[in-house]
Amino acid sequence: MPTTQDFEYLLECRNVIGVDYDEDEREVRVFVSRKLPPDALADEDDVEKRVREVGDADVTVDVVDAGYDEEREGFDALSTLEAVPEAAAGRSDRRRPVPAGASEANANLTAGTGGPYPARVTGDGDALWDEAIEPNDLVRLSNNHVYARSNAADLGESILQPSPHDGGGPNDEVGELVGYVPVEDGVRVDVAARSVDPERESDRYAELDEAWPTGVRRDAYDELRGETVTKTGRTTGVTSATVEATSASVAVEFGAEQGTVRLRDQLIAGYMSEGGDSGSPVFLEDGELVGLLFAGSAQQTICNRIGNVERELGVEILLEEPGEDDGADDGGDEENGDDAGDERDAPVYTTTFATDLEVALEGPILELESLTFDEPPRPRSRIGATVVVTASEPGSYWLEVADERRTFDVPDPGAGGDDLRRAVAVDIDVPDGANDVFSVAVAGGRIE
Known part of the structure; x- marks a missing residue:
């Protein structure tokens, strides 16, 4: 059976910046930066003709306008925009403890959003990690282009809350860049991690139900088409939209240095974000965490599947902060009673x-x-x-x-x-x- 990747050749067509194949409906949805009439397109740029040429005569083609009204190579990575909109009320404030959904970014960037916390490092995956990070360490997540500046940052760079654009300075450091998955063609995630001081972090998600997340979705993403999702982010606060695609391949512009990158397995919802919302966590209506927002247009919002975020970065997103007995072995000798010293020294x-x-x-x-x-x-x-x-x-x-x-x-x-x-x-x-x-x-x- 065909998959979305079988239709990636359509990304070569003029104005096409995303494709998604729905196996149940036998429909390929094509996202374009500007919708043009067929007589304005060369044959090699007419997506319906291209689909027929490869023999998929019974596949329906739906062309969706991304709202740019100009020819583009990809969607925007939302925190690489030069003109970042002002934050929603309260989102640019200095927050201690730090919740998800507030203004947060690399000290050498403009503005972004701090994402899911707590995430526990598992040691799996192929991400780049600081050598000081060990399995069971806790981290907070956001996008690579928010924390790691689209691969340009060195491990150890400062992360500020609020973001530099919102007045954050050296005294507002909340952690350092400690790991990320490189952004490159064919990748499935735009994610990075920063270090944390648990006493200064909150597992709350700004302006959302305090019981969220109720779970973390790790499979069955095809079932999300048509569902409503909600995000909390720095620029537009709490917003919702309907899922339009669940396995999309998209071209995304990451700025002059990184250029346009093709990402796979993406969720696409309607408009619910603007520049500076990158890193926002995305939930279903029952509070299940499903995505990590990173890109979009005037009509669409693009999110990594949260299951891919966990697997490729090598973390497990927890539903609450772990208790004292949930961390890594502290190396004490249980037989000789060495652990007792920790209890005696506790405040x-x-x-x-x-x-x-x-x-x-x-x-x-x-x-x-x-x-x-x-x-x-x-x-x-x-x-x-x-x-x-x-x-x-x-x-x-x-x-x-x-x-x-x-x-x-x-x-x-x-x-x-x-x-x-x-x-x-x-x-x-x-x-x-x-x-x-x-x-x-x-x-x-x-x-x-």
Whole structure:
């Protein structure tokens, strides 16, 4: 039976930038940068004639306009565009802990989106990895062209959140480039990984249901044709579209240095992205993770199959952050009780306060002395906030807000100093059913 690759010869035709074959419908869908009438095309550029010439007389041809209105060699890799649109509200903010879907990119790029986390390195695949990375290490994913600058970056380059275009600088580094799959003809993914500090990372996906991802789809992608998918990204926030193709071969422009690259096995949905959304995670309506967004046009959005991302990079995307016993063997001698030393050295979290704050949903909220929001809270939103705490003396402390715990140090203010206050940035989910008020659980204390 024919497959999409059997129709890749159509990519040689004028304006053709993508093809996909639907075996069930015996239909080849051809994506063109500009749709022209048959009498404006030479015979070698007429896709219907080309299909008939190779003997597929019973195959239906559907020509789809990508909306460029000009002749092009490929779709756009969305974070290689020179003119990156401004980010959606809140997506260009500095976020700690870092959620997926926020502005994030290589320090030498413009802007992109941080993708799935946590992903655990398996050691499989043919990706290029930093020698310091070992199986079971955790990483965050995005596109090669977002983290690795389309193969041009050196391992170890800084990744910033927010992206440079959104004001990110040296103090906003959240990790380093530690691995990627090279972008080259015939590849199935545009993916890279950065290092993480788990205490500064969130396994949440900005503005999406906190239970997502409910699963990771690793097969049966042909069943997705006609399904609705949703992404969360830096530029256009949360958007949805219908899947139009599930095994597409596409030509994508990666900029002057890398040129046009052919990728296979791609998902194509309708419009739901713009420049800077590259790296966005893509979900089904039930929260199953299905794709990693990387390219598109004014009419289409192109995503890697997430199963290919895992296999070719050599990672496993986890549904939640692993517990203390889920990591790699620490090398301790169980027979001799060496592991006990880790327990004795673990920090002890002593509670010195725990309270619930009632927060008004209407009107100004910056008058709150210990908790201020970046914007007025609205039901079903995830917003940034700042909690101000005062320590009794210098030391290490912990703060837990809405079940997310982080640690910090309060330095000695110096001789004669009395400023032991600390402002801690947090993210807070406003519940769907909130009416006039909602509760935010806040707790904290010293680490002894």
